[in-house]
Every structure is written in C-alpha cells, then in structure tokens.
Amino acid sequence: MDQQKETVLAFRGLTRRFGGVVALNEFDMELDNGQIVGLIGPNGSGKTTSFNVLTGIYSANGGTIEFLGQDITNWPAQKVYEAGVARTFQRSRLCLELSIFDNVMIGNHKRLNQGILFNIFQRKALKAQIEENYSEAHKLLKIFDPALAEKIFDPVGSLRMIDRRRIEICRALISHPRLLLLDEPSAGMTHEETRELMDDILEVREMIDGLSIILVEHEMGMIERVTDKCIVLNFGQKICEGAYRDVASDKLVQEAYLGGE
Amino acid sequence: MDVGLLGQFVVNGMMLGMMYALVAVGFTLFFGVLDVIKFSHGDVLMVGTFAGFTTYIGMTAIGIDNALLQLVGVLVISIGSMAVMGAIIARYLVLPLKSAPPLNTLLVTLMLGTVLREAIRLFYPDGSNPKHFPALLPTDSWAVGSFTLRADSAILLLAGLLVIIGVNVLINRTRLGLAIRAVAQDEETAKCMGINFKMIVLLTFALGSGVAAFAGVMNGLYYNEINFGMGLLLGVIGFSAAIVGGLGNIYGAILGGFLFAGLQTLGAVALPFSSAYKDVFAFAVVIAIIAWRPTGLIAEKTSERV
Amino acid sequence: MTQSLKDKLVILSLAVLATAFMITFLAIEEQAEIFALLVLAAVLVFASAKFGLIETISGCLSRNERLLNGAVVAATLIVAFWFYEDHFPLLMIATVLLYTVASCGLNMQFGYTGVVNFAGAAFFGIGCYTAAVLGETSVPMLMVIIVGGLVAALVGSILIIPVLRTRGHYAAVVTIAFGLLFRTFLEVNDALGGPQGLGVSGMNIFGWDFNSGITLTDDIEVSFYMNYVILALIMVMLTFVLMRRIERSWIGLNFDAVRLDETAAACYGIDIKHWKILSFTLGNFLAGTAGALYAMMLGFIAPSNFAFSDSLILVSIVLLGGMGSLWGTILAAGLVVLLPEKLQAIQEYRFLIYAVVMILILLFRPQGVLPRGLRAYIPGWRG
Numbered sequence A: 001m002d003q004q005k006e007t008v009l010a011f012r013g014l015t016r017r018f019g020g021v022v023a024l025n026e027f028d029m030e031l032d033n034g035q036i037v038g039l040i041g042p043n044g045s046g047k048t049t050s051f052n053v054l055t056g057i058y059s060a061n062g063g064t065i066e067f068l069g070q071d072i073t074n075w076p077a078q079k080v081y082e083a084g085v086a087r088t089f090q091r092s093r094l095c096l097e098l099s100i101f102d103n104v105m106i107g108n109h110k111r112l113n114q115g116i117l118f119n120i121f122q123r124k125a126l127k128a129q130i131e132e133n134y135s136e137a138h139k140l141l142k143i144f145d146p147a148l149a150e151k152i153f154d155p156v157g158s159l160r161m162i163d164r165r166r167i168e169i170c171r172a173l174i175s176h177p178r179l180l181l182l183d184e185p186s187a188g189m190t191h192e193e194t195r196e197l198m199d200d201i202l203e204v205r206e207m208i209d210g211l212s213i214i215l216v217e218h219e220m221g222m223i224e225r226v227t228d229k230c231i232v233l234n235f236g237q238k239i240c241e242g243a244y245r246d247v248a249s250d251k252l253v254q255e256a257y258l259g260g261e
Numbered sequence B: 001m002d003v004g005l006l007g008q009f010v011v012n013g014m015m016l017g018m019m020y021a022l023v024a025v026g027f028t029l030f031f032g033v034l035d036v037i038k039f040s041h042g043d044v045l046m047v048g049t050f051a052g053f054t055t056y057i058g059m060t061a062i063g064i065d066n067a068l069l070q071l072v073g074v075l076v077i078s079i080g081s082m083a084v085m086g087a088i089i090a091r092y093l094v095l096p097l098k099s100a101p102p103l104n105t106l107l108v109t110l111m112l113g114t115v116l117r118e119a120i121r122l123f124y125p126d127g128s129n130p131k132h133f134p135a136l137l138p139t140d141s142w143a144v145g146s147f148t149l150r151a152d153s154a155i156l157l158l159a160g161l162l163v164i165i166g167v168n169v170l171i172n173r174t175r176l177g178l179a180i181r182a183v184a185q186d187e188e189t190a191k192c193m194g195i196n197f198k199m200i201v202l203l204t205f206a207l208g209s210g211v212a213a214f215a216g217v218m219n220g221l222y223y224n225e226i227n228f229g230m231g232l233l234l235g236v237i238g239f240s241a242a243i244v245g246g247l248g249n250i251y252g253a254i255l256g257g258f259l260f261a262g263l264q265t266l267g268a269v270a271l272p273f274s275s276a277y278k279d280v281f282a283f284a285v286v287i288a289i290i291a292w293r294p295t296g297l298i299a300e301k302t303s304e305r306v
Numbered sequence C: 001m002t003q004s005l006k007d008k009l010v011i012l013s014l015a016v017l018a019t020a021f022m023i024t025f026l027a028i029e030e031q032a033e034i035f036a037l038l039v040l041a042a043v044l045v046f047a048s049a050k051f052g053l054i055e056t057i058s059g060c061l062s063r064n065e066r067l068l069n070g071a072v073v074a075a076t077l078i079v080a081f082w083f084y085e086d087h088f089p090l091l092m093i094a095t096v097l098l099y100t101v102a103s104c105g106l107n108m109q110f111g112y113t114g115v116v117n118f119a120g121a122a123f124f125g126i127g128c129y130t131a132a133v134l135g136e137t138s139v140p141m142l143m144v145i146i147v148g149g150l151v152a153a154l155v156g157s158i159l160i161i162p163v164l165r166t167r168g169h170y171a172a173v174v175t176i177a178f179g180l181l182f183r184t185f186l187e188v189n190d191a192l193g194g195p196q197g198l199g200v201s202g203m204n205i206f207g208w209d210f211n212s213g214i215t216l217t218d219d220i221e222v223s224f225y226m227n228y229v230i231l232a233l234i235m236v237m238l239t240f241v242l243m244r245r246i247e248r249s250w251i252g253l254n255f256d257a258v259r260l261d262e263t264a265a266a267c268y269g270i271d272i273k274h275w276k277i278l279s280f281t282l283g284n285f286l287a288g289t290a291g292a293l294y295a296m297m298l299g300f301i302a303p304s305n306f307a308f309s310d311s312l313i314l315v316s317i318v319l320l321g322g323m324g325s326l327w328g329t330i331l332a333a334g335l336v337v338l339l340p341e342k343l344q345a346i347q348e349y350r351f352l353i354y355a356v357v358m359i360l361i362l363l364f365r366p367q368g369v370l371p372r373g374l375r376a377y378i379p380g381w382r383g
Helices: A049-055 A078-085 A100-107 A114-119 A122-144 A146-150 A161-173 A190-205 A222-226 A244-249 A249-259 B003-034 B041-061 B067-097 B102-123 B151-173 B175-185 B189-191 B199-223 B230-245 B250-270 B273-294 C003-027 C030-051 C051-061 C065-082 C087-112 C120-134 C140-164 C166-189 C225-247 C251-259 C262-266 C272-298 C308-321 C327-344 C352-363
Strands: A009-020 A021-032 A036-040 A064-065 A086-088 A179-183 A211-215 A229-234 A235-243 B141-146 B149-150
Touching: A009 A049, A009 A211, A021 A064, A021 A211, A021 B189, A021 B199, A036 A049, A036 A222, A036 A235, A036 B250, A049 A114, A049 A179, A049 A211, A049 B067, A049 C166, A078 A086, A078 C262, A086 A161, A100 A122, A100 A161, A100 C251, A114 A122, A114 C225, A114 C251, A114 C327, A122 A146, A122 C003, A122 C120, A146 A179, A146 C003, A146 C140, A146 C262, A161 A179, A161 A190, A190 A222, A211 A222, A211 A244, A211 B041, A222 A244, A229 A244, A229 A249, A235 A249, A244 C003, B003 B067, B003 B151, B003 B175, B003 B199, B041 B067, B041 B230, B067 B102, B067 C352, B102 B230, B102 C003, B102 C166, B102 C308, B102 C352, B149 B151, B151 B175, B151 B199, B151 B250, B175 B189, B189 B199, B199 B230, B230 B273, B230 C166, B250 B273, B273 C166, C003 C030, C003 C051, C003 C087, C003 C272, C030 C051, C051 C065, C065 C225, C087 C120, C087 C225, C087 C251, C087 C272, C087 C308, C087 C327, C120 C140, C120 C166, C120 C272, C120 C308, C140 C166, C140 C272, C166 C262, C166 C308, C225 C251, C225 C272, C225 C327, C251 C272, C262 C272, C308 C327, C308 C352, C327 C352
Parallel strands: A036 A211, A036 A229, A086 A179, A179 A211
Antiparallel strands: A009 A021, A009 A064, A229 A235, B141 B149
C-alpha cells in the first residue's frame, strides 16, 4: 500500500480477566491503515476475547484501546460500531428467519434514518432510502456470489454455510467500516470455499478505502496467503509478532501449538 | 407490639417461608438441569394436595381412622403421585421443547398449569369450592408468656426444615446429586461421562414435584383449607423467590423463599395504612430487587459464548 | 382474463363468503347448527389446504393488499349493519375489535421485539380504570381514550428498568408479579371501588351520546353498540396501519434484530434499550386505549376482569395467531372471543380448552395459525 502510514488501531497493555483466569494479559498491538493482521494461537489463547473487548461486549480490566486516534476503551458496542469497527462471529450470528436483505441492512444501521417519525410518516422518503440501499446491498452481494444476490429476499435459514458466511461479511462491510474483524471465517467450510471467500474479501477491500482487517484463523494457508503480519497469542499473552514466515519458524510458537514446555 | 402477637407473626412467617422455599427449590432444580422454567409447578403442588386430600377421604371411607396412618398415607400418595406426574410432564412437555426457545417451555407449562387448575375446578367433585383439609397432627400447645406455640406448627416447621436439608444432602452428597449437578454444569460433558441425561432430568423433575407436593400437604395441614386456585399464587411466589435468590442455586431459592415471607409479614405488621397491601408490598419489593440485581441475590454464573 | 382481474374476483368472492359465514355464525343460536357450521368451516379450510388452494389464495391476497384491507373493513361493516338492532352480536364484534387492538399491543412487545409481557390485562385494565375515573370529569371522552393509553404507558414505565435489565425468565417474572400486584392493589384500594369495581360513563363525542340508540325512522332503531363498533373499527384500522408501517420500516428491522440476537444487534449499533422501551411503551399504550373504550362500552369494571388468566388470554391470542402476524392476531382474537360466547357447551370449559389448544400449538405449530411472513418493505416490490 502506498497510502501514508497511519495507525488505525492500537492496544496498549490490554488486559481482561474472568475470575482467576487471565484471558488477555498486557496485550500490545498496532495495526496500520490498510493492513491485514492475522491473530493466531491455540484455542482459548484470547483471540476472540480481544475481539469482544474491542467491540465492547466485554469490558477491559486494564490497558487502553485507541482507534483512529480516539481512546475507545470500554465504549459500548454501539459506539464502537459507529466509530467504524465491524465484525463477524465465530458461530455465525445471523437472524435466520429474516431475509438476506434484512440481515445486510442490520449491518447498515448507522447509515439508515432511524427516526421514529421518519419511519412511520415519511413513507415516500423511506421508500427511496430502501431502494437505494437495495441496490447497494445487491451490488455487494454480487461480488461474493451473483446467485446469492438474486436470492436477496429469501430467508437466511434456507442457505448453506458458505452463503451464510458471505452474508455475515456483507453485513459487516455494507457500512464501509475502517476496521473489519473476521473471527474464523473458515469454520465449517472446505479449503476451496475458504479460498474463494478470502478472494472475495480481498476484492472488496480494494473498493473500500483504507479498510484494515484483523483475521482470527486456524487455517494457516489462509493466514500465510493474505496477512501482512501475524500476532501469536498464548494464554492471553503475545508471544510473537512478525511476518508469517518468521512467526511460523519461531520456537516459542511451535511449543505453544505442540503444547511443549 | 405484644410479644405473643409478634411471636405469632414470626411462626407464621417462618411457615410461609418454608413453603415458599420448598416450591422455589423445585424451580431452581429444574432450571439447573434444563435451563427452563416449569411454570405449572404451583399447580402440581395443588394437584398433589388434592391427591392427598382424596387419599384421606378414601382411607376414612374404608375405616382407617388413625391420624398417623392417614398422615403417612396422604404423604406417600401425594408425594409419590406428583413425583410420577413431574416426570411425565418432563418427558412429554418439557423435553420435546428442549431445542425450542426457552420461553416456549415457560408458555407450555403455564398453559399446563391452567389445564390442571381448570381440571380440578371442573372435574373434582364440587371442585370450585374450598375443601376442609383435616388436622392430622396433634394440636397440643405450649404457652410461653402470652405466646402459644402449637405442636402442629412446630412439627410442620421441623418437617419442612428436614425436607430442605434432605434435598440439600441429596444434591450435594449423593451420587444422584452429583449426576444432577454434572448435568446442570454441562449437559454434553455429563453425557460423555456416561450419565443418562434423560433419566437424570426425569428424576430431577420427580424430586422437585415431590417436594412441591409435600409443601402442598404442609399448606393444607397448616391452614386446614385447600382450593383449586392455591397453586397459582404459591407457584408465582416460588418462581419469584427462585428468581430473587438467583436461578439454579438452592441456597438462593431458600433465601428468596424466606425473604418473600419476611416481606409479606413485614408488610402485614408494619405498613402504616393497611395490612391488605402486604402482597402489593412484597411483589413491589421483588420487582425492585430484580431491577437492582438482575440475576438474583446469589447470582448464577453465566457467560454467553460469543 | 388477466391475472389481476382473477385476483380481484377471488378476493371479492372470499369476502362475500366470509361475510355470509360471519352473519350466519352470529345469527344462529341452535348449538347443533353452530357446531355444524364450525365443522363445515374446518372441513373447507382443511380441504383447501389439501388441494393447495390456500397457497393460491394467499398469493392472491399478498398481491392485492389494498383490496384485501378494504374488503375486510367492508365485510365488518356489513356484518355489523346486518345486526343493527341486536345488542349482543354488536357487543361481540366490538369486543373482538378491542381485543385485537390490545393483542396488537402485546404483539408489538412480544412478537416484534421479544419483550415478554404477562401483564397485558393489567395494562388493558389501567386504560379501563382511567376511563372510569376521568368519566366523572370534564375531559372530552375521545381524549380519555388517548389518556388511557398514555397512563398505561406511563405506569408501564415503572417496569422499564427491571424489564430492560433482565432477560427471558427474569423479565417474565417481573411482569407476572406486576400483574398480580395490580389486581391485588385494585382489590384492596377503596378509592377505586375495591373488589366491587366502578361504573364508567359512556362515550360522548361533542354531545353525541354513544349510550343511546340511534333512531333513524320510527321503525328503525339502531343499537347503541353500533357506535362502539364503528369507533372500535376505526381504532383497529389505525392500529393496523401503525403496526404495518412499523414492521415495514427500519424500526421493524431493529425490533426483529433485538428479538433474535441482542449481542449481534448491539455490535451493529442497534440500541437495545431504546427499541425495547419504544416497543414496550407503544404496546402498553395500545392496550390502554383499547381498555378505555372497552370500559366505556361495558359501563362497569371490576378487578376480577384483570386476572392473570385474562393476561394469558391475550398471550394466547398472539401465540395462536402467530407471533408478529397481524392477520393472525385478528383471526385469533375472533376465535378466542367468539367461540366460547357462541358455543355455550364450552363456555364453562373455555380456559381449559384454550390452555389445551395452546399446548398443542406450542408443541406442533409454534409459528401459529397464520404465520408472519418475511418483511415486504414495499408490497409487491422485488427490487
């Protein structure tokens, strides 16, 4: 990327405890504009916890989170989203009985007019807004899968896993976030599907100016292929940071994965 | 206030607290194993009391009129039949809805409560009128100053206490209790460890319902009157008590039960305007406590996986 | 014949059929005849389901929403005017309409946003008591309906904190406790008439007294209940439009998101508290307005009208019709109110029968009789 280097996100000494368990311990990291960072580590090492603390689902017990120059530590989830952070969930959290369009629009919350009087009385303006957002959602879905875009008014519950993942990512991307958090997008999919999905994400990244991504993933092929740098967590602590190649050959990392010591 | 009257309030409050705690323990047990609310619990209690009452009539009719024998018969039939009914409810109404939204179980059992209540009102002989429940316990009394303690009250309190302790020992000290706690902790792991999940659920429902039937008979013996609607209020109070204490926690249920009875008693004794407001007062405080401690006084440990 | 013409014919003939059915149903008294009519209706419904007719019809209906809405209003008016001089059928129709409004309120809370409320009868009752108290004052009676709704919403706001801070079972017990508290309060409170209840003045708009019959000519005297039927029908129409517009807007989407997954909704900026408060308050408002007019119509109210079992009836209407389904609510309100009134054999057993039916519904058809479909923001629009 030739854009000027700008820190999008910075964790400083981020700590989160659950009772006696330290899920995140003095975690420091920085993410630059347009970067893709892979967050790896064994199960329970604090990857998802860091997402949850960042997005305001859990509060931090210590440390700070800075996003685009603002201190957003312990902001409620809603404000974090408004600021430009969108995420997906490890276990897909879509509304299965709603249509694809509805689900994508949930992600577009901050760009829709939520006024009560507007929604009830200004039906014409609302209609225009619906149509405008429809074409945008349609366009976005089409990048992932043209067939999916044609099924935009079908309930999500009727779709395959890969389609649900795609919709979840569209839901996150529709509001043009500055930071996208992907929590194990490959879970429940084949290698081929994962590769396809990641290509689509990369394609969308070109369209959204300065989108940074943090990717939590077990699928090392994917990490190797798309990330600019990797951070390895173990027992809530950062044990290594660097390019995938360097990280993969690190002794500590291998021990963490093999359970050595 | 005169000591005798105060003593009377205390005994009455303890009696109510004991009954509420017994009902609340059931709610908390069911919630523990299945994360569901069985709202028909209060009405199961009522049906159990009627079963006991019918047993008494039957025994009198065939000439058994020894009060002790009658008491044993009433308790055995009432507790036994409700244990079976609890298991049947679990098997055919609660377990089939296991994967449905938890609210559906609440609704189904709420409706079942109505079915039980209406069935007794409509089909039990003269069911819409209150019945006189016999005094099967000795009614001697001891006077301490201006306060009289009746033997039947003392026996009921003691028996209630023993049942609560018994349930506690069963849950915390026996293999069955261990299995119940294991299922409550983590259903999947419990299954892997070879615990028969379904059987444990049925046994838990049988246990809770049996305890409720005991509370119902206790209620009948204390007030000497039973009616088809008695279970609704007892059920709601037991449910509130379990919630206020913290669902899934036996001590919380006991605490909640006595707390509710304490509030009612306090409302009856201390409210300046009228003691008729005691239930209004008790429910208002319950709502306030829930607003203050949304997961109960002894909070259940929940952490949603995200 | 074009598709649209065919559709219109289908809807019109259905409307005629439904009108004829309702008139017959309300007119006949003989229990065997009523029973036979109900069996006939059930057979017709099952047969059309069997031969796929239901799908054709529902396609037809969804393509012609305006015509459908108009046909239903016209049918209701025709049925009402058919019985212009009979008190009882008109009272029944007005009751169904007001229960529909109250159930819509509950549906907004429960069906749309997933906020449980087992004290529906209490909020309905608050509207009733407001009407009783204000009936003695000089407040215009049409205003009283609005005020009834506002008072219900205001009293409901006491529950907002506990309801917002809790979920599921905990919120359920808050409303159940409130319902019991409300009724006990009315029973022990002498200022509001105690267990004996209160009389309520009738509706009066600019001197037009609702409680006196309308004499058109010497032979034609219209029952005074007709006034209430018309006003209740207007309330249903307004409620219906409000519910529809909310459902088909971003508000409805927010409500659904809150109901289906609070965590995900919060991560996408949806303010859970804001939308829960809106839906809870609007729902209680609707129940209160319905209660206010109901009290004026009956002229008398007592605490026993607002028992826990009455709250359960409202919940039953929502469940039977289908959570969030508007037409379902209307149909279910009709069934739940009319069947026990017409079939005296089941009158005594009605609570038992409702409860059994609800258990069967929850076990075998949890989506209700007329399940809510996917959101169609703009009718007939597919992008």
